Amino acid sequence: MTEDTILEIKNLHVRFPIHIGTVRAVDDVSLAIRRGEVMGLVGESGCGKSTLGFSILRLLRPPGEIAAGKILYNGRDVVTMSERELLAFRGRQVSMIFQDPLTSLNPLFRVGDQFVEAIRTHEPRVKPKEAWARAEKTLQHLGIAPERLAEYPHQMSGGMRQRIMIGMGLVLHPGLLIADEPTTALDVIVEAQFLDLLNRLREQFNLTILLISHNLGIVAQMADRVTVMYGGRIVESGPALAVFDNPRHPYTQGLLASIPNIKLDQPELKTMPGAPPDLVAPPPGCVFAPRCPQVMEKCREKRPLEFNLSGMRVACWLYA
Amino acid sequence: MNVPPHETTVQSGALLRIRDLHVHFHIKEGVLRQHQATVKAVNALNLDLFPGDVFGLVGESGCGKTTLGRAVVGLAPVTAGEIRFKGRSIVGLEGRAAFERARAIQLIFQDPYASLHPRKTVCDLVGLGLKLHHLAEGYEIDERVLAMLERVGFSIDHMYRYAHEFSGGQRQRIALARALVLHPELIILDEPTSALDVSVQAQILNLLKELQREFNLTYLFISHDLGVVRYMSNRIGVMYLGSMVETGATADIFRQCQHPYTRVLLSSLPSLDPDAPHRGILLEGDPPTPVDPPPGCPFAPRCPEARDRCHVDKPALEQRGDTPTHLTACHFPHLA
Ligand SMILES: Nc1ncnc2c1ncn2[C@@H]1O[C@H](COP(=O)(O)OP(=O)(O)OP(=O)(O)O)[C@@H](O)[C@H]1O
Ligand SMILES: Nc1ncnc2c1ncn2[C@@H]1O[C@H](COP(=O)(O)OP(=O)(O)OP(=O)(O)O)[C@@H](O)[C@H]1O
Ligand code: SF4
Ligand code: SF4
Numbered sequence: 001m002t003e004d005t006i007l008e009i010k011n012l013h014v015r016f017p018i019h020i021g022t023v024r025a026v027d028d029v030s031l032a033i034r035r036g037e038v039m040g041l042v043g044e045s046g047c048g049k050s051t052l053g054f055s056i057l058r059l060l061r062p063p064g065e066i067a068a069g070k071i072l073y074n075g076r077d078v079v080t081m082s083e084r085e086l087l088a089f090r091g092r093q094v095s096m097i098f099q100d101p102l103t104s105l106n107p108l109f110r111v112g113d114q115f116v117e118a119i120r121t122h123e124p125r126v127k128p129k130e131a132w133a134r135a136e137k138t139l140q141h142l143g144i145a146p147e148r149l150a151e152y153p154h155q156m157s158g159g160m161r162q163r164i165m166i167g168m169g170l171v172l173h174p175g176l177l178i179a180d181e182p183t184t185a186l187d188v189i190v191e192a193q194f195l196d197l198l199n200r201l202r203e204q205f206n207l208t209i210l211l212i213s214h215n216l217g218i219v220a221q222m223a224d225r226v227t228v229m230y231g232g233r234i235v236e237s238g239p240a241l242a243v244f245d246n247p248r249h250p251y252t253q254g255l256l257a258s259i260p261n262i263k264l265d266q267p268e269l270k271t272m273p274g275a276p277p278d279l280v281a282p283p284p285g286c287v288f289a290p291r292c293p294q295v296m297e298k299c300r301e302k303r304p305l306e307f308n309l310s311g312m313r314v315a316c317w318l319y320a
Numbered sequence: 321m322n323v324p325p326h327e328t329t330v331q332s333g334a335l336l337r338i339r340d341l342h343v344h345f346h347i348k349e350g351v352l353r354q355h356q357a358t359v360k361a362v363n364a365l366n367l368d369l370f371p372g373d374v375f376g377l378v379g380e381s382g383c384g385k386t387t388l389g390r391a392v393v394g395l396a397p398v399t400a401g402e403i404r405f406k407g408r409s410i411v412g413l414e415g416r417a418a419f420e421r422a423r424a425i426q427l428i429f430q431d432p433y434a435s436l437h438p439r440k441t442v443c444d445l446v447g448l449g450l451k452l453h454h455l456a457e458g459y460e461i462d463e464r465v466l467a468m469l470e471r472v473g474f475s476i477d478h479m480y481r482y483a484h485e486f487s488g489g490q491r492q493r494i495a496l497a498r499a500l501v502l503h504p505e506l507i508i509l510d511e512p513t514s515a516l517d518v519s520v521q522a523q524i525l526n527l528l529k530e531l532q533r534e535f536n537l538t539y540l541f542i543s544h545d546l547g548v549v550r551y552m553s554n555r556i557g558v559m560y561l562g563s564m565v566e567t568g569a570t571a572d573i574f575r576q577c578q579h580p581y582t583r584v585l586l587s588s589l590p591s592l593d594p595d596a597p598h599r600g601i602l603l604e605g606d607p608p609t610p611v612d613p614p615p616g617c618p619f620a621p622r623c624p625e626a627r628d629r630c631h632v633d634k635p636a637l638e639q640r641g642d643t644p645t646h647l648t649a650c651h652f653p654h655l656a
C-alpha cells in the first residue's frame with residue numbers, strides 16, 4: 001500500500017445467497033483509491049456497483065455477505081471491524097450518498113431532525129440548534145431553502161430528496177465519500193451546483209470521492225480515474241482521459257458508443273446486443289464473452305487475466 | 321414521428337386536456353410549525369396531449385412535474401381546474417371509473433424502490449395488473465409477463481426473484497414492464513430511465529419508441545435529461561414554478577426557444593469533453609419557492625431580461641412568433 005492510498009480493496013467477493021442460488025455480485029474485485037482523487041465507477045445496471053459501495057461501509061442488504069477479501073481504509077481492514085468500530089467509522093470516515101432517497105430517509109421525522117441526529121451521533125457536544133444551522137448551510141449550497149428543513153421527506157420533490165441525501169453525506173466532512181448515482185434526479189442546473197460544491201470540498205478538505213454514476217458526462221467532467229465494472233468484475237481501469245478517449249475493453253467500447261448525442265437527431269440509438277449476465281450462473285471464462293464482438297475461443301474457457309497497458313488495467317484476452 | 325397537431329384545434333382531438341389546473345398543498349411552516357402555508361405546486365397550468373404524442377416535460381427540480389403527473393392519475397389533490405381524458409372529466413373519480421382509468425392511464429413513479437412491493441416476485445408484480453383487469457388468465461399471464469420482461473432486458477431466470485433482490489436500474493425496468501404489459505393509452509413516465517446506464521437506457525428508449533409506434537401510445541415523458549427528451553419527444557413543455565412557460569414542437573424548441581428560462585436550461589447541456597469549459601449559465605437569485613409565487617411572471621425574480629411589467633403582469637401561454645404550435649408565456653420572448 002503506497003503512502004497516498006486511502007482505500008484499498010483486495011480480492012473482494014460479495015455474495016447474496018437467495019432461494020434459487022447464489023448471486024456473485026462482486027467477484028474478485030481489487031481496487032485502490034488515492035487520497036484526494038475522484039474515482040469514477042461505471043458499468044451496466046446490475047453489475048455490482050452499489051454492492052461494492054455498500055461493502056465498503058459494511059452496509060450490505062441481507063442476505064448479502066462478504067465471502068472473502070480485504071477492504072483497507074487507511075490501512076485498517078473494514079471487513080474485520082466490530083459493530084462498535086463501524087459506528088464510529090460510518091458517516092465520519094466514510095459516508096455514502098444512497099441511490100434510493102425515499103427508502104433511506106425516515107418518513108416519520110422532519111428532514112432537519114434527521115440531520116441533527118446524524119451530526120450529534122458523531123459529535124454529541126454539538127447543540128441541536130447548531131446542528132440544525134449546519135444542515136441549513138450545507139443545503140443552501142445545494143439550492144434548498146432553509147425553511148424546507150422543517151418538512152417531511154414525502155413533502156419534497158424527487159430532486160430535493162436527493163439533495164437531502166447529498167447533504168447528509170457531506171455534512172460530517174468524511175475522508176471518503178461514496179456517491180451512488182447522486183445526480184439521477186437533478187436537473188442540469190442543480191447538478192452543476194452540486195459538482196461545484198464537490199470541487200470546493202475537494203479543495204478545502206481534500207475530500208476523496210468514489211463516484212458511482214451511469215452519467216458518463218459527469219464522470220468525464222469530475223473523475224481523475226475511472227473503473228469499469230461488468231458482471232461483478234472490474235474489466236478496465238485507468239486515467240479518465242485514457243478510458244474515455246481510447247477505451248480498450250470491448251465492453252467499454254460498446255458502452256461509450258451508446259451515448260445519445262444531443263447534437264444529432266438520431267433515428268435509433270445504438271444498443272449493445274444481448275443481455276447482461278445472470279450473476280447466479282455467470283458464463284465460464286470471460287463474463288462478457290456471450291456479447292463480445294471480438295470473442296475468441298479462449299475467452300469462453302478461461303477467465304481473462306488483467307493486463308497492464310501503459311497505466312491502464314484491462315481484463316481481456318485481446319491484450320495477452 | 322408525426323407532425324404535431326395544431327395546438328388551437330384542441331377542443332376536438334386532445335386525448336388529455338388540462339385547463340387552469342391548480343394543485344395546492346397545505347403545510348405547517350417554521351421550526352415550531354406554527355404557521356399555515358400553501359405550496360402551489362401546480363399553478364394555473366394548461367396542457368393538451370394528442371393521441372400519439374410523446375410530450376417531453378422538463379423543468380427545474382421542484383417545479384411541479386411529478387405533482388402534475390400524480391394529479392392526472394388522481395394521486396394529488398386537485399384544488400381547482402379541469403383534467404379531461406378523451407373528453408371526460410377525470411378529476412375525483414371513484415370506484416369503477418377510477419379502476420378503469422388505472423388501466424387506461426399508467427404512471428411510472430420516479431422512485432422505483434418505493435413503488436414495488438419487496439416481498440413479491442417479479443412475476444406477481446408484473447402479472448397482477450393483467451389479472452385484476454381480466455386481460456389474461458392462468459398460464460397466459462406468465463407468458464405475457466415473460467415476453468414483456470424479455471423486452472426490458474430480463475430472462476426467465478429473473479421471473480421468480482423478489483423485487484428487493486434487484487439493483488436500482490433493474491427495479492426501474494420492472495416498474496416499466498409492469499405498466500407496459502397493460503397496454504395503457506396514456507403513460508406518464510416520471511424519469512423512467514434515470515437509474516439506467518447508457519446502454520440499457522438506449523435499449524429501453526428504443527423499446528418505448530417501438531411500443532409507441534406499434535400501439536399509437538401517448539406518453540407524458542418527464543425527464544431532466546434533455547438529450548433523452550430530444551430523442552424521444554415530438555413536443556416539449558417547459559415548466560417553471562408550477563406553470564407551463566413554453567410548449568412547442570421539439571425541433572422548434574431546439575432551433576429557437578423563446579422563453580428566457582428555456583434558454584438557460586438549454587445552455588447547460590452536459591458534454592462528454594472533459595476539457596469543455598465550465599458549463600451553463602448559473603441562475604442568479606434564490607431558488608424559487610412555490611409557497612409564495614410572485615404575482616407577475618413566475619420567472620421575473622431570476623430573469624436576466626425582466627422589466628417592470630414582468631413583476632406585475634403575468635404573461636399568458638400563447639403564440640408569440642410565427643409558428644402557431646409554439647406557445648410561450650413571456651412578454652419579451654426571443655423571436656427569430
Ligand atoms: N438483496 C439482494 N438479494 C439478492 N440479490 C441482490 C440483492 N441486491 C442486489 N442483488 C443483485 O446483485 C447484483 C448487483 O446489484 P447492485 O445493486 O450492486 O447493482 P448496480 O451495479 O448498483 O446496478 P444499478 O446501476 O442498476 O443500480 C444484481 O444482479 C442484483 O440483482
Ligand atoms: N405532499 C406534499 N406536501 C407538500 N408539498 C409537496 C407535496 N408534494 C410535493 N410538494 C411540493 O410541491 C413542489 C413540486 O414538487 P414535485 O415533486 O411536483 O416537483 P418535480 O418537478 O417533480 O421535481 P423533481 O424534478 O425534483 O422531481 C415541491 O416544492 C414539493 O416540495
Ligand atoms: S476476453 Fe474475449 S470475450 Fe472477453 S472482452 Fe476480451 S475479447 Fe471479448
Ligand atoms: S415575462 Fe419578463 S420576467 Fe418573465 S420570462 Fe419574460 S422577460 Fe423574463
Ligand SMILES: [Mg+2]
Nearest residue numbers: 050099487488
Ligand atoms: Mg446501484
Ligand SMILES: [Mg+2]
Nearest residue numbers: 157158386430
Ligand atoms: Mg419529480
